[in-house]
Amino acid sequence: MASPTTAKEGRQLSPFVSKSAAFTSSVLRTLGSILITMIGLLFITFLIGRVMPIDPVIAVLGERASKSAYDAMFIEMGLDKPLLVQFFYYLWDVAHGDFGISRLTARPVIDDVMRVFPATLELATLGTFIGVFIGVPLGVLAAVKRGTIIDQIIRVIALVGYSMPIFWLGLVGLLVFYGLLDWVGGPGRLGIFYVDLVPTVTGLILVDSALDGQWDVFRDAISHIVLPASLLGYYSLAYISRMTRSLMLEQLSAEYITTARVKGLSEWTVIWRHAFGNIKVPLITVIALSYAGLLEGSVLTEIIFSWPGIGSYITTALLSADMAAVLGGTVVVGLVFVCLNIFSDLLYKVFDPRAK
Amino acid sequence: MKQFSKLLVGTAVGLALALGAAPSYAATPDNMLVIANRIDDITTLDPAESFEFAGSDVSRNVYGKLVNFNPLDLAAGYEPDLAASWEVSEDGKTITFTMREGVNFHSGNPVTAADVEFSLRRAVILNKTPAFILTQFGFTPENVAETIVADGNTISITTDKKYATSFVLNCLTSTIGGIVDMKTVMENEVDGDMGNTWLKTNTAGSGAYKVLSWKPNESVTMQSNESFYQGAPAMERVIVRHVQESATQRLMLEKGDIDIARNLNPEDVAGASKNEDVAIDDELRGRLMYMSFNQKHPELSKPKVLLAMKYLIDYEGMQNSFLNGQYKIHQAFLPRTYLGEIDDKPFTLDIEKAKGLLAEAGVSDLEIEVGVREAQERIEIAQSLQNTMGQAGIKLNITVGTAKQILTRYRARELDMYMGAWGPDYPDPQTNAGTFAYNPDNSDEIKATGFLAYRNAWDPGDMNQAVEAAVIESDRDKRAAMYEEMQRKHQMESPFAVMYQKIEQTGRRSNVSNFTVGGAITAASYWPVTK
Numbered sequence: 102m103a104s105p106t107t108a109k110e111g112r113q114l115s116p117f118v119s120k121s122a123a124f125t126s127s128v129l130r131t132l133g134s135i136l137i138t139m140i141g142l143l144f145i146t147f148l149i150g151r152v153m154p155i156d157p158v159i160a161v162l163g164e165r166a167s168k169s170a171y172d173a174m175f176i177e178m179g180l181d182k183p184l185l186v187q188f189f190y191y192l193w194d195v196a197h198g199d200f201g202i203s204r205l206t207a208r209p210v211i212d213d214v215m216r217v218f219p220a221t222l223e224l225a226t227l228g229t230f231i232g233v234f235i236g237v238p239l240g241v242l243a244a245v246k247r248g249t250i251i252d253q254i255i256r257v258i259a260l261v262g263y264s265m266p267i268f269w270l271g272l273v274g275l276l277v278f279y280g281l282l283d284w285v286g287g288p289g290r291l292g293i294f295y296v297d298l299v300p301t302v303t304g305l306i307l308v309d310s311a312l313d314g315q316w317d318v319f320r321d322a323i324s325h326i327v328l329p330a331s332l333l334g335y336y337s338l339a340y341i342s343r344m345t346r347s348l349m350l351e352q353l354s355a356e357y358i359t360t361a362r363v364k365g366l367s368e369w370t371v372i373w374r375h376a377f378g379n380i381k382v383p384l385i386t387v388i389a390l391s392y393a394g395l396l397e398g399s400v401l402t403e404i405i406f407s408w409p410g411i412g413s414y415i416t417t418a419l420l421s422a423d424m425a426a427v428l429g430g431t432v433v434v435g436l437v438f439v440c441l442n443i444f445s446d447l448l449y450k451v452f453d454p455r456a457k
Numbered sequence: 458m459k460q461f462s463k464l465l466v467g468t469a470v471g472l473a474l475a476l477g478a479a480p481s482y483a484a485t486p487d488n489m490l491v492i493a494n495r496i497d498d499i500t501t502l503d504p505a506e507s508f509e510f511a512g513s514d515v516s517r518n519v520y521g522k523l524v525n526f527n528p529l530d531l532a533a534g535y536e537p538d539l540a541a542s543w544e545v546s547e548d549g550k551t552i553t554f555t556m557r558e559g560v561n562f563h564s565g566n567p568v569t570a571a572d573v574e575f576s577l578r579r580a581v582i583l584n585k586t587p588a589f590i591l592t593q594f595g596f597t598p599e600n601v602a603e604t605i606v607a608d609g610n611t612i613s614i615t616t617d618k619k620y621a622t623s624f625v626l627n628c629l630t631s632t633i634g635g636i637v638d639m640k641t642v643m644e645n646e647v648d649g650d651m652g653n654t655w656l657k658t659n660t661a662g663s664g665a666y667k668v669l670s671w672k673p674n675e676s677v678t679m680q681s682n683e684s685f686y687q688g689a690p691a692m693e694r695v696i697v698r699h700v701q702e703s704a705t706q707r708l709m710l711e712k713g714d715i716d717i718a719r720n721l722n723p724e725d726v727a728g729a730s731k732n733e734d735v736a737i738d739d740e741l742r743g744r745l746m747y748m749s750f751n752q753k754h755p756e757l758s759k760p761k762v763l764l765a766m767k768y769l770i771d772y773e774g775m776q777n778s779f780l781n782g783q784y785k786i787h788q789a790f791l792p793r794t795y796l797g798e799i800d801d802k803p804f805t806l807d808i809e810k811a812k813g814l815l816a817e818a819g820v821s822d823l824e825i826e827v828g829v830r831e832a833q834e835r836i837e838i839a840q841s842l843q844n845t846m847g848q849a850g851i852k853l854n855i856t857v858g859t860a861k862q863i864l865t866r867y868r869a870r871e872l873d874m875y876m877g878a879w880g881p882d883y884p885d886p887q888t889n890a891g892t893f894a895y896n897p898d899n900s901d902e903i904k905a906t907g908f909l910a911y912r913n914a915w916d917p918g919d920m921n922q923a924v925e926a927a928v929i930e931s932d933r934d935k936r937a938a939m940y941e942e943m944q945r946k947h948q949m950e951s952p953f954a955v956m957y958q959k960i961e962q963t964g965r966r967s968n969v970s971n972f973t974v975g976g977a978i979t980a981a982s983y984w985p986v987t988k
Binding site for chain 1: 485489491497500501584586654657658670672673674675676678696698699700701702704705708709711712714859860861864904
């Protein structure tokens with residue numbers, strides 16, 4: 102009697118087991134893909150670092166180092182070993198959470214990254230919010246008012262955003278809003294009077310100051326971030342509005358939209374529920390790519406606004422052959438891309454029933 | 458579309474509120490000095506290791522030394538600092554310093570001769586990049602126990618042979634001469650590193666300021682030492698902010714958000730100088746711009762060709778155009794303000810004279826290669842040389858490359874001609890004399906690439922002896938005269954054409970007084986500053 106029961110339970114469990122196995126397999130596939138991507142990324146960055154026309158020993162010791170000091174440092178940095186061996190040593194250390202010490206800052210790379218990445222994250226997130234909340238409605242409006250003066254104006258706004266050098270726009274923005282109008286704070290994340298007043302919890306000054314109830318610091322941080330974030334937001338807006346317009350135009354010319362209108366639905370419902378509802382999935386990719394681009398760090402914006410973010414960190418490290426810092430930064434940027442991809446996939450499943 | 462309009466209006470109002478919240482200050486507080494500078498070259502705060510410009514600025518204000526320069530009278534040369542006095546032994550090899558009484562480190566520990574012994578021995582034993590400044594006197598990790606010795610309130614240092622006292626003392630004013638708090642440092646020692654790891658990011662000095670925080674590529678914040686033995690500084694807090702862009706520094710300076718802007722380019726200097734609240738200070742720094750000629754080249758080794766080359770440089774033209782405000786004509790290997798400096802300028806652009814000299818040397822249709830590092834001003838100088846040399850019938854091929862590419866070829870004596878810059882390592886004439894005019898063994902095998910004379914395959918002949926003699930001359934005035942004579946000879950005979958000396962233009966708010974970047978011999982000093 103036992104066998105049939107077991108067989109029945111087995112039949113009942115089978116879909117669950119199969120679902121669970123599929124889930125496990127999916128997770129393992131994702132993790133495997135992340136691992137291979139990260140190792141590949143690290144290897145390529147490592148190779149580039151080694152073939153760059155900068156001598157890493159001179160970068161550390163200076164041009165006037167004696168030959169004995171040079172040779173000692175050459176060995177200390179492991180440069181006497183074959184390239185692959187050097188790379189495997191590095192991978193081994195990374196696997197143990199040791200990203201090495203930055204030669205430029207004399208600190209563990211992981212500490213540096215934890216310091217500079219929140220600055221970029223804060224700026225990029227705000228920039229993306231601005232880009233999305235202005236860019237998407239503008240793109241929709243341009244599509245709905247296709248061929249009208251409104252459409253032309255929005256297209257010019259986007260074109261200017263694409264073509265204007267951010268270096269120039271940043272300086273002009275500082276000159277006008279900081280120098281002349283005094284509407285915003287100057288370069289840096291905070292004014293000198295507010296530095297180090299808030300304990301670091303997340304590294305995001307807006308969040309940390311709010312958590313600590315330091316609203317003066319919060320306001321000062323807002324006044325410093327609003328201009329660079331608006332600039333980045335403008336560039337993000339230009340891209341997002343163009344893509345939204347193009348995606349919306351495709352939907353608005355579809356037959357189901359004509360049917361919806363014939364059925365007497367309001368224009369608001371036709372545009373926002375039906376047409377916009379169908380561009381959400383590709384729009385997620387557009388926004389995720391734009392956000393990832395900003396999270397890599399916008400080097401020029403960071404330079405102009407003295408913003409201590411990951412873009413300028415990696416660039417300075419690269420120019421100084423500080424490879425531990427470059428590789429550490431690369432890991433972060435790589436992880437950001439991977440995480441955003443996974444996040445996009447999850448959102449697909451939420452917004453697209455076919456992906457469930 | 459009404460909802461959409463509401464969204465836009467809401468966003469605009471939100472932004473306006475946020476913008477309106479920005480606080481505004483007309484100036485920095487009277488007891489605070491805020492400086493904008495490029496500080497991304499700071500890699501360590503340890504005085505035994507620090508060898509960069511921004512790091513030297515920090516160190517100068519944090520660490521006392523046995524002898525030091527008075528920022529308000531740099532021309533006076535070294536003066537007593539942590540040492541109250543010193544005596545030199547009869548054989549000239551031992552200098553015994555008597556320590557100043559009543560000076561404390563920031564920790565409260567007293568500054569003693571034992572701290573000096575520890576600091577100097579430590580610098581030699583750690584053997585970091587600037588260690589050569591001390592080890593050139595014969596100190597080695599093996600002999601420091603006998604050569605650097607504290608005894609009660611005195612500290613004696615014994616060199617391997619007699620050197621000019623001024624040479625030794627000038628070297629002790631360098632960053633590596635900074636005296637660290639032995640007790641605090643050794644409490645933070647890890648794996649026998651003599652506190653090096655800890656001192657990279659922390660300080661333990663007795664100077665006018667202590668470092669509160671160093672955030673790489675972001676800022677250095679310093680707090681005044683209220684018990685500084687020269688009196689508490691007027692500026693209770695100094696904040697050096699990393700601001701990369703000249704235009705941004707200018708905006709902040711004109712707006713009053715900073716007191717000093719250290720990296721203004723000529724355009725921003727010109728713009729800022731129109732603001733009556735801003736003053737521009739020019740100070741000569743130690744960096745020299747020079748060109749040199751490989752003496753292995755059959756034509757370039759002829760004395761008349763070398764002389765001709767020095768008449769083919771448009772010194773005035775470049776100074777008054779793209780180098781305006783950044784470099785000043787200078788034609789000797791010691792920067793102005795150094796002991797033994799001369800201001801002789803025997804060369805001007807004279808194409809006809811150069812042509813005559815080339816003809817006398819029997820040289821025509823000369824084609825040479827110049828190596829230049831990829832820096833805008835250097836490339837522009839090379840282009841100017843290409844033009845003026847072309848007028849005398851010399852074809853100059855410019856090879857632009859990275860530091861590694863060009864320096865590797867320069868050190869390997871492969872370039873016909875090099876155009877670049879040289880900055881002194883320490884504030885004594887030997888630093889430049891020992892490289893521009895000294896090369897005791899010119900053979901290829903020796904690979905003495907530290908000497909510029911070697912890199913150009915030049916045997917300075919009896920100038921080697923002159924350099925060796927000057928370095929042991931005890932009489933300061935006689936020593937100065939020796940360098941003056943050496944440089945005049947060097948100008949006419951050497952394969953080096955020194956062209957310019959660097960000027961640093963600093964923008965400051967006009968209410969700020971007594972700020973100096975340290976001239977050619979030292980770093981910036983914050984403690985004399987007042988508002």
